[in-house]
Amino acid sequence: MSLLWVKNKDGAWVDHALDNDFVAIGPDATISLVAPDARGSHTGTLLVRSGDTHGLDRWLLICRPGSRTRVNGVRLPIGVRVLVDRDAIDVGDCDAIDVGDCDAVALGDRDATALGNRQVLFFSSEQLAQVLPFPGKDDHTSCIRCKLPLESGTPAVRCPAPECGFWHHQSDDQSCWTYTAACASCGHPTAFDADFQWSPWEL
Numbered sequence: 001m002s003l004l005w006v007k008n009k010d011g012a013w014v015d016h017a018l019d020n021d022f023v024a025i026g027p028d029a030t031i032s033l034v035a036p037d038a039r040g041s042h043t044g045t046l047l048v049r050s051g052d053t054h055g056l057d058r059w060l061l062i063c064r065p066g067s068r069t070r071v072n073g074v075r076l077p078i079g080v081r082v083l084v085d086r087d088a089i090d091v092g093d094c095d096a097i098d099v100g101d102c103d104a105v106a107l108g109d110r111d112a113t114a115l116g117n118r119q120v121l122f123f124s125s126e127q128l129a130q131v132l133p134f135p136g137k138d139d140h141t142s143c144i145r146c147k148l149p150l151e152s153g154t155p156a157v158r159c160p161a162p163e164c165g166f167w168h169h170q171s172d173d174q175s176c177w178t179y180t181a182a183c184a185s186c187g188h189p190t191a192f193d194a195d196f197q198w199s200p201w202e203l
């Protein structure tokens, strides 16, 4: 399940699992769930789950064309983007640097002014390891660890590393995922209580 990293009031990055098909991001980077029958009337920045394939979900970001929403610092001319791992989503208002986006206001004496507070969120497609029925994917019919066939419906773990994704058996009889501390292909930790490998703290 993909997630959003959001900075809280104390300046700490907190992960929010995208466990709904429609998720709205408010101008102050607040996240709210949107009911399916309300998505048509939503006018802000909306994340839409476009499908769940073999344990991986895909997400679209939809906003009004010409809005101030940016991904990785770039506006979205047609208001749609397929999100990729570590995309930086900026739905904040204009600030002093980005004067091109601001409406001109003639200041009067003693006017109170405030800079916009840009709140950037990060989309992450990193998944945590979980046991799922093997979906019968055509091009990975063997366990990467033991090389034996993976039958459709067999309990299995898909390595959550975005660049890997190989499947391993994982049952009481065939615990190929947890056989060692690392994925048989990429070295990703196999502990089920392992934390995320990436967070915005690294930036």
Ligand SMILES: [Zn+2]
Pocket (backbone or CB within 6 Å): 143, 144, 145, 146, 147, 148, 168, 169, 174, 176
């Ligand atoms: Zn195996």
Ligand SMILES: [Zn+2]
Pocket (backbone or CB within 6 Å): 159, 160, 161, 164, 165, 166, 183, 184, 185, 186, 187, 188
């Ligand atoms: Zn792996």
